[in-house]
Amino acid sequence: MLKVIPVYAQAGINGFESPAAEYRELALNLDELLIEHPTATFIGRAKGDSMTGVGIFDGDLLIVDRAALPGTLDVVVANLNGSFVCKLYNRERQQLLSPGTGQRAYQLHQGDVFEVEGIVVRSVRLHRFARQLSQCLR
Numbered sequence: 001m002l003k004v005i006p007v008y009a010q011a012g013i014n015g016f017e018s019p020a021a022e023y024r025e026l027a028l029n030l031d032e033l034l035i036e037h038p039t040a041t042f043i044g045r046a047k048g049d050s051m052t053g054v055g056i057f058d059g060d061l062l063i064v065d066r067a068a069l070p071g072t073l074d075v076v077v078a079n080l081n082g083s084f085v086c087k088l089y090n091r092e093r094q095q096l097l098s099p100g101t102g103q104r105a106y107q108l109h110q111g112d113v114f115e116v117e118g119i120v121v122r123s124v125r126l127h128r129f130a131r132q133l134s135q136c137l138r
Contacts, residue, residue: 086120
């Protein structure tokens, strides 16, 4: 279990109160916090800048849940004509949206091979190189 000191640090301030001022430890299991359906969840890695408009950046980890209930504008990982993509999926209009680049929506057509692999329920930003991760993604 990871022990957490509840410190709330606002960006743009010159300093903040010492974490020891009101010290308490909270037991926190990151698996329980981030993953709702362990047997139906996988982790991928974002590539490119097409999803920056929803806070997903190149190199971020994507926690993808195959058992999550679908919504209208989910961020999904999908197989589109043999390529894996991460996009906003407008189910009603059958469109894939790239909110970070100003690209036009991709309209799904009858001849497209399209299958949602799962819904991105969380993303994790890595601020430093993670040697362990690079070994997993070879």
